[in-house]
Amino acid sequence: MSVNAKHIATFLLGAAAGVALNKYLQTEEGEKTLADLKDKASQLKTEAEGAIDKAPEYFEKLKTEGAAALKEQFPDIEKFLQDLMGGIKPTTGAEEVK
Known part of the structure; x- marks a missing residue:
């Protein structure tokens, strides 16, 4: 990769920004800003x-309330899912899929 004028200009601009930020942070206002950022x-x-x-209890509540809402909106959902999942035959990995 060759270094061209664009790369040198970008480096110099970054260095100048770093120097300016360092000078600003050494002022009273800069120190206050830095303290605010830390807070x-x-x-x-x-x-x-x-x-x-709080995440575990939130997800547990979501699971129970979500299941109740799903059963309320779709009363036959349990039968549908059992029929759907019952139709899927598990593979052991040794069987060849064609």
């Missing part, structure tokens, strides 16, 4: 951990 990241982490803790 927000901490809040998001706490929310994510809470969501992970």
